[in-house]
Amino acid sequence: MISATEQYFMRHIINPSSGLYDFSGINWPILISMTVCWILTALGILKGAKIMGKISYVSVLLPYFIVIVLFIRGITLPGASDGLYYYLGKPDYSKLFVTKTWIEALIQLCFSLSVGNGGLISLASYSPKNNNVFRDALIVIIGDTLMSLIGGAAVFSTLGFLAQQRGVAVPDVVKSGLSLAFVVYPEAITQMPLPWLWSFLFFFMLFLLGASTEIVLVDGLCACIYDQSRKARNNKWKVVIAWCLVFYVCGFVFSTRAGMYWFEMFDEYAAGFSSVCAVVAELVVVMFVYGFRNVREDIKQMFGKSKSCLSKAIGPNSWYFTINWMIVSPLLAAAAKTVFMLQKQHASYPRISEGYSDEKKAFQQELPDKEPWDEGPEKEQNSA
Incomplete structure (x- = not known):
């Protein structure tokens, strides 16, 4: 039920097919x-x-x-x-x-x-x-x-x-x-x-x-x-x-009709993690290639020198943002472990999925158990 x-x-709007490569029409x-x-x-x-x-x-x-x-x-x-x-x-x-x-x-x-x-x-x-x-x-x-x-x-x-x-x-x-x-x-x-x-x-x-x-x-x-x-x-x-x-x-x-599966794959890969990769690349280029000193001078030229203790601590040209951009954010992003989405068809799925959170296990359960090419007359004969 x-x-x-x-x-x-699911049945009238999405009407999903059997798997990622089973497109089955528009x-x-x-x-x-x-x-x-x-x-x-x-x-x-x-x-x-x-x-x-x-x-x-x-x-x-x-x-x-x-x-x-x-x-x-x-x-x-x-x-x-x-x-x-x-x-x-x-x-x-x-x-x-x-x-x-x-x-x-x-x-x-x-x-x-x-x-x-x-x-x-x-x-x-x-x-x-x-x-x-x-x-x-x-x-x-x-x-x-x-x-x-x-x-x-x-x-x-x-x-x-x-x-x-x-x-x-x-x-x-x-x-x-x-x-x-x-x-x-x-x-x-x-x-x-x-x-x-x-x-x-x-x-x-x-x-x-x-x-x-x-x-x-x-x-x-x-x-x-x-x-x-x-x-x-x-x-x-x-x-x-x-x-x-x-x-x-x-x-x-x-x-x-396979759009649901492609959406889930793109959502898992691209929705957040691609942005994290882009941010890390930007931070590395700006803070280490262009140079954090040049960045600080550019900000100082745009906003002027800090005029109060508060602006010195968390203002636009404070060291708070410099440290975050150089160290904190890149390290957090580098520690991300959601680069790959493990498919249920993989032989290693039972072993690796043991460490998944309940939410991720529930998400993985929505994925198909097998691909279309895993089925067919030959497979059925072999099973028989």
Whole structure:
């Protein structure tokens, strides 16, 4: 027995095949959605910085409003206190002394802030020359942190409500990734008054967050290309359309019935760890090749000398950031152990998976037990 939301999502939306290489045709709803998103991305970039600024006001600020609305609705539901207590009331401080905690935090920060992908640098290039980028960086970090905390409270308060409706404990309904966004949370929404309203707000928020991220990342790549020469800059629309078409074609694999497996593989490899690798490369080049002394002088030239004890300690040209950029962040990133995703078909899987966390074991269970070429008449005859 599975819930109605899970049945609808898996059988009508995803409709997965038997494995990674069993494409089995096109998933038309996914392909149409992807087509619309890439058209909007190309149009958003072609309209330039002014329209992107206006788009950002909507795509960035509106999700904050929606999250606050969902948070207020969530905490007013029966059972919300149980979810919030599980979310904030049972901290395990021993995790602070586990290296994996800081590694996962670094990966999540790179993913959440889009650090290492060039998007923030591309947007910052549109700012005036004397713009206070240190202040802007603090605003982005504080806003992202608040968004995460309030969004987490909105989700867990709703999960507390769902746990009470099912008559189970909160941990029994807590999921992550696609299951949370497209199965568990929507199921809780269907049991609220005016479910269509909360569903619309929730999925519209997800769409805005995804669309804004896609526009920024693609614009960062295109900017690197048409800023190399006047000819490319004068033909900006050709560069943008060409790269959008390239990425659109690459995305075809996600619109097949095997797209779910390819998405999970890309999510495991690229969502956070690729950003961590990019950040390490940037830090090594800037701090050791260009030189940390030159970096400090550049920051001092931009912001001037520190005028107070606080700015000397944690200001833009303090040694706090220099030490972090030179030592702390690269070492944490180098200690990351999520480079490879072990498949269940590997002979070493039983031995290595013994050390996996419960969450990672659950994720691995979603992967297929065998590939399509492991089945067929010859295999069946051999088995017989």
